[in-house]
Amino acid sequence: xxxxxxxxxxxxxxxxxxxxxxxxxxxxxxxxxxxxxxxxxxxxxxxxxxxxxxxxxxxxxxxxxxxxxxxxxxxxxxxxxxxxxxxxxxxxxxxxxxxxxxxxxxxxxxxxxxxxxxxxxxxxxxxxxxxxxxxxxxxxxxxxxxxxxxxxxxxxxxxxxxxxxxxxxxxxxxxxxxxxxxxxxxxxxxxxxxxxxxxxxxxxxxxxxxxxxxxxxxxxxxxxxxxxxxxxxxxxxxxxxxxxxxxxxxxxxxxxxxxxxxxxxxxxxxxxxxxxxxxxxxxx
Numbered sequence: 120x121x122x123x124x125x126x127x128x129x130x131x132x133x134x135x136x137x138x139x140x141x142x143x144x145x146x147x148x149x150x151x152x153x154x155x156x157x158x159x160x161x162x163x164x165x166x167x168x169x170x171x172x173x174x175x176x177x178x179x180x181x182x183x184x185x186x187x188x189x190x191x192x193x194x195x196x197x198x199x200x201x202x203x204x205x206x207x208x209x210x211x212x213x214x215x216x217x218x219x220x221x222x223x224x225x226x227x228x229x230x231x232x233x234x235x236x237x238x239x240x241x242x243x244x245x246x247x248x249x250x251x252x253x254x255x256x257x258x259x260x261x262x263x264x265x266x267x268x269x270x271x272x273x274x275x276x277x278x279x280x281x282x283x284x285x286x287x288x289x290x291x292x293x294x295x296x297x298x299x300x301x302x303x304x305x306x307x308x309x310x311x312x313x314x315x316x317x318x319x320x321x322x323x324x325x326x327x328x329x330x331x332x333x334x335x336x337x338x339x340x341x342x343x344x345x346x347x348x349x350x351x352x353x354x355x356x357x358x359x360x361x362x363x364x365x366x367x368x369x370x371x372x373x374x375x376x377x378x379x380x381x382x383x384x385x386x387x388x389x390x391x392x393x394x395x396x397x398x399x400x401x402x403x
Contacts (some may be wrong), residue, residue: 121291121314121337126346127389129313129339130156138278139166141230141309142175145300146196147353150283151175152346152390153315158182159384168275170226170300174349174366177201178384180216181376187217189275191226198363202370212373219254225272230301232274233308245270280309283347284332285354286323287316291334294323297353303330312336315343317355345394348403362402 124132134140134157142150154175157165161184168189169176173196179185181203193201207216221229228240241260246268251257258271282302284295293314295302306312314332319342325331345352349359349366369379383400387393397403 121287121293121334121340123287123289123291123319123340123342125389126153126156126313126315126341126343127160129153129341130160130162133311133313133338134160134162134279134281136162137164138162139168140279140281141168141275141277141305142281143169143300143302143305144283144347144350145171145298146358147298147300147351148283148285148295148302148347149173149175149350150281150315150346151348151350152343152393153281153283153313153341154179155384155390155393158184158380159387159389168226168277170223171196172204173201174363177203177366177370178380180204180207181213181370182380183213185216186214187219189219189221189226191221191223195363195367197360198367202367202372203376206373219256220250221254221257221272222248222250225257225270226275227301227304229272229275230304230308233276234304237274239271239273241269241271243269275305275308277305277309279311279313280305281313281315282306283315283343283352285316285352286318286320287314287340287342288320288322291337291340293332293334293337293340294325294329295332296326296329299330303332306332306336311338313339313341315341315346317344317346317352318342343390346390348394348397359403365402
């Protein structure tokens with residue numbers, strides 16, 4: 120059953136060196152605060168999976184937390200490249216990063232398969248593409264009923280899934296709504312799950328098509344206001360487009376990146392310190 124604890128406690132007890140970690144959220148509810156805590160606690164040798172790795176994975180890679188990334192698109196949305204990601208792949212700084220690239224359809228199906236406890240996902244896709252030439256984890260199978268050739272990829276069953284949501288109740292049930300990606304599937308596929316939320320309430324009213332994660336599939340719930348910034352949390356705050364643009368300049372050079380991470384992440388005790396520092400500096 121879910122326990123309500125601080126984010127530092129959750130990462131300390133549930134995220135271990137060498138783990139496979141999925142931090143999901145589709146343009147919305149991206150768990151930036153949790154990523155900062157992983158960096159602050161110095162986790163290493165992680166395999167990080169995300170359908171659309173953006174700024175927070177750029178930071179994890181640049182701070183030497185990751186040895187491999189499984190993904191289906193990587194970039195600073197609406198801005199350009201992830202400079203720390205590129206530096207790790209092209210020049211091995213700070214560590215050489217192994218990459219496993221898929222299509223969105225493949226990863227979405229792989230999470231679904233993981234949530235169902237299946238060893239692989241089977242779907243229509245990849246025909247006529249060069250993906251199988253560069254990714255040995257893309258195979259094909261023949262349907263025993265129709266003879267159709269189908270794509271197959273391993274299911275995603277991470278050691279830890281981390282997501283952000285709008286709220287949880289005091290028993291640990293989680294409520295999220297708005298744009299959702301594969302957060303539900305990632306949590307259900309994972310061995311352990313951390314959910315940061317904007318607020319913890321006595322009870323919540325779920326509307327049509329809202330997602331409810333019951334407390335028995337979540338390990339830790341952490342109240343972290345603004346924990347998705349600079350992405351947005353529907354009903355709480357908008358996407359900070361200006362911050363994404365600023366990140367391009369910050370991350371472009373190694374020195375400016377490391378100086379920023381030291382000042383705004385490593386020198387802060389927790390996310391609230393980072394948030395206050397960002398506010399004081401005019402980033403927010």
